[in-house]
Every structure is written in C-alpha cells, then in structure tokens.
C-alpha cells in the first residue's frame with residue numbers, strides 16, 4: 222500500500238484543513254459568534270479526507286453532523302468555495318444554504334453535497350432514491366451516506382441496507398465508528414461492537430478499516446468506489462476512529478482511552494510520521510498547517526463580514542410556485 | 549382543466565389507474581413503488597395492468613419498508629425523477645412520517661431552494677368498512693401543521709384522475725388521500741390526459757342558506773343531506789375542498805359570507821384537525837357575517853373500533869350533517 226507522495230501530501234493538507242476549520246469554528250462558537258449547536262469532527266479528519274478524495278462533483282454524499290470539513294473539501298475540490306460552508310454555520314446570506322440550514326443542513330448539489338439531516342440517519346433511506354434514479358438512468362455515479370455508530374440504531378439502517386442489496390444500488394455506506402453516541406458506548410447500544418458485523422448479513426461487501434490511518438482509509442474508499450462505479454452494487458465501510466470533542470462537554474471516557482487516541486493515534490500525527498519517513502520535513506508540514514489556517518481565518522472573517530439573510534427569505538421557498546404570507 | 553375529451557363512466561379506482569397510466573406514458577421520469585403494486589396491482593387494484601405495460605423497473609414492488617419507500621421518493625425526486633409511492637393504508641404513514649414531514653416537506657426551504665421534492669404518496673384513508681383501529685383512520689389532521697406539504701383528497705372519479713395527474717406534475721411533495729369508501733364509486737371521467745388544479749375547492753351544489761364544507765366521502769353525504777334539506781326549503785351550498793393543505797380559503801370565505809352559516813364536516817376526530825382549522829378561519833374571516841356559530845361535524849374523539857355498530861356511532865354521516873345544519877338554522 223503505497224500512495225504517491227504528492228497524493229499523501231494533498232491528503233495531509235486536506236486533513237489539516239479539516240482540523241483548522243473545526244478548531245476555528247469551535248473558537249468562534251465559544252465566543253458566541255456561531256449560533257445553535259455544534260458537533261465538530263476533530264479526530265476524524267482522515268475519514269473525511271479519504272471520502273473527499275474519491276467522490277466526484279457528480280456523485281452525491283449526505284454528510285453527517287461532524288462533516289463540516291468534508292463539506293468544505295468538496296467545495297474546494299469541485300469549484301465551490303469552502304468559505305461558504307463557514308458562512309452557513311454563521312447563518313449568513315452567503316452560506317451554501319443561504320443561512321437557512323446551518324451546521325446540520327448545509328448543501329450544495331453543484332459539488333455533490335446533498336445536505337445533512339438533523340434527524341440522524343434519515344438520509345440512509347433518502348440515499349437509496351438518489352442511487353435508484355441514477356441506476357434507472359444508467360448513470361455510473363456513487364451515492365454516499367456518512368453515518369455515526371449511534372445512528373446505526375435507527376430502523377432505517379435495516380431498511381436501507383436490505384433494499385440497497387435487493388436492488389443492487391450504487392450506495393457507499395461510510396460508517397464513522399467513533400465509539401460513542403453522545404455518552405453511550407457502542408457496546409451498550411449495539412448487538413455487535415463491530416458495526417461491520419451488523420452490515421455483513423445483507424450480503425454485499427463490507428469492510429472495517431482503521432479510520433485514522435489515512436493511507437488505509439484512502440485505499441478502502443478507492444476500492445469501494447471502484448466497486449460501486451463498476452455497477453456491482455452497494456459497499457459498506459466502517460471506519461474505526463474517535464472524536465476528540467464530546468457532543469456535550471461532560472465526558473465519560475477513560476483517561477487511557479483519551480490518551481491513546483489523542484497521543485498515539487491522532488490521524489494528523491500518523492500522517493506526519495508517514496510523510497517524514499518518506500523524507501518530508503516537519504517544516505514543510507508546518508508550512509501547510511499555517512497556510513490552511515490562514516485560509517480558515519479568512520473564511521471566518523468573510524463569514525463575519527457577510528450580511529444576514531433578507532427578511533423576505535423567512536417565507537421564501539416553502540412551496541415551489543406558491544407564496545406564503547409574511548406576518 | 550386542460551384538454552376535454554369524450555366522457556365515460558368509470559370507478560374512482562379506474563380513474564386513478566388512468567391518471568397513472570397516462571402520466572407514465574407522457575413522462576419517463578414518473579415511476580411507481582409500493583408493496584404488492586406490481587403483478588398484483590395493489591391492494592385496491594389502483595396499479596392493475598401497469599406492471600405489464602411499463603415493466604418491473606417502473607412499477608416496483610418493495611419490502612414492508614415504509615420509511616424507505618418515501619425516502620426513495622425524496623432521493624429520486626432530488627435528482628429529477630417524479631416518483632409516486634403507494635402506502636397501502638394511511639394508518640401506516642406513521643412509519644414514514646419523518647420522511648414526509650422532516651425531509652420532503654422541508655427540503656426546498658431548508659436548502660434555500662436548491663432541491664425540489666416532486667413526489668406523490670398515495671394512500672388509502674378513511675373508515676366505514678370494519679377495518680378496525682389501524683386500517684380506518686382519516687389522517688389529514690396529522691399533516692395540517694406541516695408547511696411545505698400538499699395534501700390532496702379527491703371526492704369524485706373525475707377529480708381523482710385530474711388531481712392525481714396535477715399532483716404528479718406539481719413540484720411540491722403531495723400526500724394524496726384516497727378514501728376507501730370511494731374506490732368503487734362511479735362517475736363521469738373524461739378520456740385522455742387532463743389536470744385539475746390543486747388548491748381550488750369545488751362548489752358541488754349552490755345554495756343561499758348554509759355552507760357545508762367537507763371533503764372525500766363526506767362530500768357525497770353532504771349532497772344527500774342537501775337534498776333532504778331542499779325539501780324543507782333550506783338551500784345548502786356544498787363545498788368540496790379537494791386540496792386540504794394549502795386549502796382554498798377564498799372560496800370558503802366567499803360562500804360563508806353569502807350564506808351566513810357554516811357546517812364543517814370531517815371524518816377525523818374533532819380535536820385539532822382539519823375541521824378545527826376551517827372553523828377557526830371561518831370565524832376569523834366571516835365573524836360579522838355569521839348568523840350562528842360555525843358547527844363542526846366530526847368523528848368522535850376515539851380510536852375506531854372493529855365492531856360495525858360501534859364504528860357507525862363514531863364516524864359521521866348524512867344524519868350528522870343534517871343535525872349540524874339544523875343546529876345552525878335554529
């Protein structure tokens with residue numbers, strides 16, 4: 222498994238961007254500049270970078286609540302603007318959903334982003350419809366949904382995997398197993414601590430990979446996407462990872478576990494090690510970090526400088542073609 | 549309406565079938581999905597013959613996965629298809645409530661107009677046939693509070709065809725309620741493709757003394773009641789809502805301002821439903837014109853029992869509408 226050094230460098234940059242995005246966002250959230258709720262994806266950067274690397278603008282992905290980074294990467298890679306993802310989180314008119322969606326409903330179909338749904342995992346069945354339409358029309362595209370381990374508890378998980386199989390739909394399930402749903406560990410809520418075992422019964426390829434090793438995650442997504450694009454039906458990937466942030470600040474995670482994931486198994490640290498083993502200097506990587514950080518700061522400034530949505534937007538687009546009266 | 553052609557007598561089921569057939573013929577993006585709608589033609593025969601004509605790709609049998617059925621509609625509609633789902637009984641809409649309410653209905657708004665959800669979910673609603681608590685409900689009230697959703701409820705075969713065609717053409721998500729008590733009802737149905745406009749009520753009978761506002765099966769009960777009243781010298785105007793949400797307030801208000809009396813009749817339980825909404829609007833908009841309080845004629849606030857005599861006690865009919873009108877005439 223040897224990825225070109227240029228590709229690995231780009232993946233490192235992408236991961237670093239995701240981290241900078243999330244940390245900048247969290248800082249602004251704590252300052253009160255970002256309204257609502259916030260779930261950040263620090264610790265899960267490798268999964269997002271791996272998905273962003275292989276999904277095309279004319280594929281579709283349904284991001285989960287920790288995918289701001291994936292959303293921003295899709296913008297940057299496919300002719301959009303990462304700063305519009307940030308502006309959406311600030312609820313501004315310049316955001317991808319015009320400020321009406323926020324963190325949990327940022328979409329931009331032009332870059333393949335079909336939007337999160339704050340009803341966790343509801344899009345596990347929506348994704349089937351996108352995939353079915355493409356299959357009926359003979360378009361070799363991939364429809365991906367990103368789901369957490371906790372979200373696997375939804376009944377739609379079963380409905381989705383079952384129908385993806387019987388209709389051989391081009392669906393990529395990207396399950397981000399970070400060990401917990403809010404405070405509840407996987408072992409307490411699922412019949413198997415390995416989600417992949419729950420998926421296997423549906424009879425299509427399923428794989429569990431180290432979601433923090435970017436080379437492994439990249440190769441896994443590559444293989445899955447190739448399988449799906451070739452018309453072979455669905456594919457399930459479980460990424461073993463860990464989120465640094467709790468959904469709420471109260472945490473129940475053992476100190477040794479926290480230490481392991483933050484110190485020994487941080488996806489960015491692992492990538493730096495891999496790159497330095499191949500001759501890239503720490504200074505080169507620091508430069509990348511500084512560049513993406515500067516980008517993110519400019520996105521935050523852009524968001525703060527952007528106007529709020531116009532009042533007329535409050536009643537716009539409830540129906541296609543019919544108006545709703547303002548107050 | 550567009551394109552008027554020869555008119556023939558057809559049942560409500562046949563009229564629905566014609567609408568699906570013609571819509572699928574005109575537009576390759578229309579496809580059907582649901583439980584046992586393929587070879588079998590659906591529990592009530594609405595899709596009969598379409599599997600043979602259009603094939604398994606466009607008339608798709610699904611597992612008992614209601615959330616997935618509607619979720620698939622939403623996803624396919626997001627990328628330009630016009631799916632039409634059949635949910636066997638309206639009582640099962642709870643299984644896909646999230647997809648209708650949180651996904652289909654909000655899609656266009658929450659993503660700032662970037663997606664549309666032009667889908668239709670057809671379902672068999674209403675009681676009166678011993679279906680019991682889980683096969684008899686009138687569910688429009690469950691959806692009254694959902695901006696973004698359209699709820700259509702035809703009362704006649706001609707409307708069943710024209711409104712279904714219009715619902716398929718419309719770019720909004722439509723919940724299409726078919727009353728089980730109407731499936732075998734016959735009426736004049738124009739041949740060929742036509743659409744009947746959404747959000748427009750129909751005045752089924754003109755009258756000067758009292759307005760009866762209703763939908764679906766009760767339209768027929770209201771017309772029967774109006775005949776009885778006419779013999780007593782009371783002329784009732786009967787309005788068929790046709791679209792329940794967003795409804796045609798203009799037509800209702802104009803009628804009630806004219807007659808000064810209103811009876812709102814729905815099969816669903818009284819509390820918090822369509823009847824409550826209509827009567828509130830009529831009170832707000834017509835207060836100065838009203839000669840008597842608006843009367844609601846509704847199902848009792850109970851589940852629907854299996855026992856035939858008990859069910860009869862709970863669901864309203866012609867006699868209840870008559871009693872309601874007499875109350876407003878006092």
Ligand SMILES: Cc1ncc(C[n+]2csc(CCOP(=O)(O)OP(=O)(O)O)c2C)c(N)n1
Pocket residue numbers: 260286287339340341368369370371372373399401402403464468
């Ligand atoms: C249907 C639904 N149930 C519950 C919630 C509240 N909620 C938000 S995130 C979350 C935990 C999700 O856990 P997981 O899928 O593992 O994702 P993670 O936050 O760990 O990334 C819950 C319960 C929700 N938004 N939607």
Ligand SMILES: [Mg+2]
Pocket residue numbers: 369370371397398399400401402403
């Ligand atoms: Mg989790």
